[in-house]
Amino acid sequence: MNTTAKKDRSMEIQKAMLARHYKRLAEADKTGDKCAYTFVPGNLTELMHVFDLLPVLPEINALQSAMRKKSAAYISTAEKGGHSEDVCTYVKCDLGMSRSGNLGPTGDPLPKPSILLLSYTGCFTFMKWFEILQREYDCPIVMLHVPYQADGRPTPEMRQYIVKQLEKKVIPALEEASGKPFDIDKLSDLLRLSARAEEDFVQVLDSAKHRPSPIDAYFGGVYYISPIFTAFRGTESAIEYYEALREEVEERVRQGQGPITPEGELIEEKYRVVVEGPPNWTHFRDLWKMFYDEGAVVVASTYTKVGGLYDQGFRHDPSHPLESLADYCLGCYTNLNLPSRVDLISKYVKDFDADGFLINSVKSCNSFSAGQLLILKEVEKRTGRAGGFFESDLVDPRYFSAANIKNRLESYFQMIEQKRSAAQPAAGDAS
């Protein structure tokens, strides 16, 4: 009876969390709060909180700019500065933003970083991006090198290597930037809070195994990952958010309700699909509409794993804080090799009983897009379910061709429908 009110609750909580966070950032120059810029994959949020460093995530700023239709101008600014058309559009959008007053998603200016915390997990561009930001802001930078899972699994040596970097490089650098000493007990306490939110988050993702799925795990999913992938892991408010969200989703399951879309609840779940690749942010709603207009629900996505594979069992462990951070970084989706990605997508198709899977191949992102055609073939072969492929970009609106993508998606869903029809005899066949 009050699902709407409950839905509003988690959204309201998240809205308030973001507003508080951006307000603190906007006032940082006055209050003396310090901030660290960092990336989503392999983010060390709890560690930053130990030093009271406020996290700022340039990727999130870029996608927010795109959703607010500001990315085209920012990208153009960066291109005028000499960055080629082929450079990652997250980077260009962020640079353009910083050269246009560095206004964050709320319209308030973002503070300059006290340090750049470069956690490297699978994306070479991250290094170049922060090299540029270092020149831009003339601030200290510290890099955490996370070894790529070339053989498909992390080794104890890799873990040790990361822990050593944390102890010798990262923690001293954060101490210096923040002027505060490291406190491992505080870190453990924060990780304990993280694990609680992670548990609820996983239940939300898992709910998509129901028919109908109560959530869309891609378009809706990006809202669900927001706190846990960004500045709020290890906070009480994240726990509150995920508890509320989980309750709402469980209620939707009890009521047999489908996911909420921008145009209300999806009444008929016609297709269940898994999606690989990041969303397009410039036409986020348009793309979503192309799915829900066809009755298509995304039941699992890889993008919602770039900030950690919690659904595969990982939890931050307060009893081994630094090792746990190392394991977390090693396990992010962007750090997986191709065979592991194929395994994961195939597993999703089966576990979530999907009709097939779709790949959004993003022009900007080599680390995501390289090998996707191989993934397509291999997952098709393993699951026997139909794969589909379309192309767009992260935040450059020039690369979103709505007519082509719609055509592709409609064809894909009709192909699934045709396969189903072929499996049943036609009504007129008997006569």
Place this chain on the structure above:
Amino acid sequence: MRCFVGIDLGSTTTKAVVIDEDERLLGRGITNSRSNYDVACAIARAEAFINARFALFEEALAEAGLEEDRRTSLAKNLLLSFRKRQHLVQHDALAQTMMGLLEDTRYDGLRSELSHVLSTIIEGMSADIPDLFAPGAKRKSDFFRDVASSSFMRRAEAVRSDEIGFDVLMGLFDKSIIQVENSELDISFESNIRPALEEVLETKSGELGAEASRIQEALDRVAAIDLECVNSVGTGYGRTKLPFRKEQIRSEILCHGLGAHWMFPDTRTVLDIGGQDTKAIQVDSQGIVTSFQMNDRCAAGCGRYLGYIADEMNLGLHELGPLAQKSKRQIKITSTCTVFAGAELRDRLTLGDKREDILAGLHRAMMLRAMSLLARSGGVDDEFTFTGGVAKNPASVDALRKLVRENYGERTLNISPDSIYTGAIGAALFANRDAARAEATPCGAEQ
């Protein structure tokens, strides 16, 4: 007779076909697509029904005991006469529209001179008509727009003056032809077939003699057949413009897959190259699509690529293939961008390379892009069916055959003379199958 209609609204042409319950192809209709898809759709559909009646008429003539060569020549002459009548209806409408436009105030001061010049042109165009539809006459196109514009331009060139320039005349023509194309004129079978037959029988009366009444009876029988459109399905780029329910609209991928399967039941891989997109489709033994790939972001290598190149070389589209086939030394040309390919072409020509060698390179470049899509979609399986307008280009077919052999070994390559109708045929098959599932919407009850 229960019929099913499939309509393919392509970027260049709009195609329609009519099939019967046994999935027998009865008629085909094609018209150039224009801004007004509704009209294009109506015309293509009307043409398909006309074509179906002609096919039925030939069958009826056979039943009436006419020899094969006799009925073939009769049907051919009847068609010519019928087309001429259709052309006359459109010609009259065009003449009337052009004269009507002279009322515009912009022609004040020029009106009487312009009216005189225009009348002369129209008379000349009328005089061109009998030859255009004489037995054995060659027309570069069957579309009224193309035939009328070529005749108009020739006549206008002859009578233009300093006072009445060519541009003024062409302006009048361009405005009028759009209006004529977008109006539904009575060019139907019912209204035009009898006078057409009378003309044929009169001119050939000595030859046909006593058969005339049997022929007349056969025509009466065919005209009386109720071609009941039970269901129709639309596909192609303009499909959302069709006045059809969502269920009656299918993606061209599915339609091309099913259409190709209908033409060649052992088809497993389909390549369709249309005006603005290339599709690589894999189908199963029932014609059901199992995977597909389409060109993204860029349409270099599609039909329009050839159109652009033809314009650059001042050649007709149909002349490109045969010229390229004369090549002895193929030149490598880019396929990444149509405009760059044009630049490369001009560069090569200034360097002294032969046109046929450059064209051979262009055809290969085009097919290299198609090969990449085929590889993405799962390769080339046996049998392999090539569809779409570009399948009519012999040099494209040669290049494709060679590349397929190099990459996949020997494959049976199918190309149907009806290849341009593949999508429409697939749509008609869906219309029939949907009807069997009781999802039919009778034609006319759409929207």
